[in-house]
Amino acid sequence: MTEATYGLVANSDLLARIPLDARRVLDVGCGAGALGAAFRRRNPAAALIGIEPDPALAALAAPHYDALHRLDVEAVAPPLAPGSLDAMVFGDVLEHLRDPWAVLARDAPLLAPGGVLLACVPNLEHWSFTARLLAGGWRYEEKGLFDRTHLRWFTAEGMRQALEQAGLVPVDVAPRVFDAEKAETLAAALEPALAALGTTPADWLRRAAPLQYVWRATPRAPRRLFLAARTLKPVGGVNDVRVLQPMRALASQPGVRVEVSQSGDLPAPRAGLPHVLILQRRLLDSPQAVAYLKAARATGALLVQEFDDDPAHWPSIARNGNLAFSGVHAVQTSTEPLRALFAAWNPEVAVFPNTLAELPEPANFRDPGRLTLFFGALNREADIAPFLPALNQALAEADGRLAVEVVHDRTSHAALATPHKRFTPTADYAGYRAVLARCELAFLPLADTRFNRMKSDLKAVEAGGHRLCCLASPVVYAGTLRHGETGLILPTPEALLAALRSLLADRGRALAMAEAARAWVRSERLLAQQLGLRRAWYDSLWQRRAALDAALLRRVPQLA
Incomplete structure (x- = not known):
């Protein structure tokens, strides 16, 4: 060079x-x-x-x-x-x-x-x-x-x-x-x-x-820590946000070594080295689960379950006595409702809200004649369905000034009565974010169900980071977005239609809320701000490993 x-x-x-x-x-x-x-x-x-x-x-x-x-x-x-x-x-x-x-x-x-x-x-x-x-x-x-x-x-x-x-x-x-x-x-x-x-x-x-x-x-030898993670197969960026990015961030600290694998193989014992094994959303619902946990404990590692969804979605977890949570030393999750739920089976639960690894440079609001609405989520067809008539009406009235980008949800994409739409199949996390980045509005509907109430606000964080104005349901997002300042809370299809009409008439208002959302992510929801808390918790687990292990054996004696 x-x-x-x-x-x-x-x-x-x-x-x-x-x-x-x-x-x-x-x-x-x-x-x-x-x-x-x-x-x-x-x-x-x-x-x-x-x-x-x-x-x-x-x-x-x-x-x-x-x-x-x-x-x-x-x-x-x-x-x-x-x-x-x-x-x-x-x-x-x-x-x-x-x-x-x-x-x-x-x-x-x-x-x-x-x-x-x-x-x-x-x-x-x-x-x-x-x-x-x-x-x-x-x-x-x-x-x-x-x-x-x-x-x-x-x-x-x-x-x-x-x-x-x-x-x-x-x-x-x-x-x-x-x-x-x-x-x-x-x-x-x-x-x-x-x-x-x-x-x-x-x-x-x-x-x-x-x-x-x-x-x-x-200047002096750092504290050492070995972190091993066993992840899910890649699906919609879940691995990236919950495991891969935090592990890379922790590895930036001197003295921390990380190992990430999709296999269920256990890491080798690390005598004298503080080490933690993170199991991402392992249901532990099979007859072999106790044997697996027993072998994992025998490596000397502290066992942590990483789980960020309502476990009721998988009834087999409860049928196996909630071993997924009681059979590990600790649990880490993404929201307070989940923490309260998991605490019934394991008192050692840490909440690490979802974050962005970095703040991207904005790439939107470049076409003065059009706003593009983003919708991209797994298994949200039922949540968006009630809003489709209102969205179609807004698209018809906009006459090309409103477009839609849809990721994954082919059913909803097909129901949009407009030529101003584009569909992207399920993408990896980078591809998903690339589509998101070229939009100005993010549509985040969540119906009021138990499963949805346990969801995190990640999609608002992602949208805000890319400078999008969020149009979101009260479920989950009312606790995150400030209505009229960092986004809009829209409980009904009628509210969505009114909001789209208003933003198309005054796109400057959409940009102002998007800028405010990006400032919120910058100040509160970047991984750098959370790194010290994660490291401190893992260090604390290791320092308390004798007491945590005794508590684990009281909950699940067959792991001894």
Whole structure:
């Protein structure tokens, strides 16, 4: 990447390892600021500070940072107080310095006791070095591993020593591997020579395949935690919101390791390491359920059931004595009504409301002549049916100024009497969000049933994050949306028709409510705001594991 474009694309491996709940982050050599912009979408409340000496790049980066300093980081120390940073990032910087060891030692004290230093450095042992040296074709180039501005070179062990000499504790290192097949081909060709040197192709590849390493180091050894999750098969984004995104967020904290699988296989025992096994919506209604839980408990893990729907939807759970909840150490869920329900079978219940992993940039309200209504949910045909006549009337009156996007619900889509409609089959979470993003209005009907009353407000959170104005039922959403401010609560088809007429006449009102909903999500419903609570709960479970295990055995003695 040339100097003029450096930093236009965020390094995803660095981004994933910045603690999601970091309050103050320094990005050294931020280039055009893509890393800062990407982290800002995940944690808008963080104070981001950039350092970039190049004036053109600094101008591009400035809008993404709270402060940006144009300085030579080797000549001038960052103007920050000791202990003031939660994260300090050196992305593709250290190799350009004359004395990176001195810079690391000087700046390490800027980290708070729980802070983390991240560095992405090139690997001197990369296979392409060997190939070029053996062929006699090594030379400096304009970019990449052989960049002519690279003054220092690192091996994995050399970088470890540099971090330790700076007074830091290396926590983990992630190899960045590209062109793996070329590396394997060269390893096979070198096998006789490697054998003569006392090594194997596999051993050499471990060192030679990575083009770069991403390191994390801290001022002191972090608290360790291992989280394993066993998920459902992917359905409508449920895995993403309830398990995958929170697990990735927790893995951004140094010392936390995660493992996610759709299989029911149990993780290996982790002697001496705090570890939690999260079972996503496992009904535990089969004759083998007790044996499975007994084996899971034998691994030494704390067992947590992740459940965010009314269990009455699956009568087999009750027929098996609600073992799904009584047979684990703890339960995590998404709403207070569910917490109250699960507490009858297990007193250890935590509520983590559904959130967004990041705040997307708005992509709607671009066509001044049309509003598009989004409807996309699983098993909502009965909820929307009473509203279809009113919706069809609004579509007829709008004469092309109102369109509808429908995801999954083919029956309701077919019932819409308009050519201004589009249908998308059941999509993965990214596809679902892509359709949502191009709409201005979100229709969220829920009939007043026990099952619906237990639902979460996730669809309002998703819509608000994408800057949509919600038209929602009182069930669930009256407790979330502020009528007339962050959306509209519409109890009847007549209210829906009146609201659509009003918004088509004054689309500025729809935009104002959509902006207010996005501000609500930004301030209250992002995963970054919840991360500390999740980590604290898992740590607390582990600290109380003896008492929790005794309580589990009192509830289900056959697990002993």
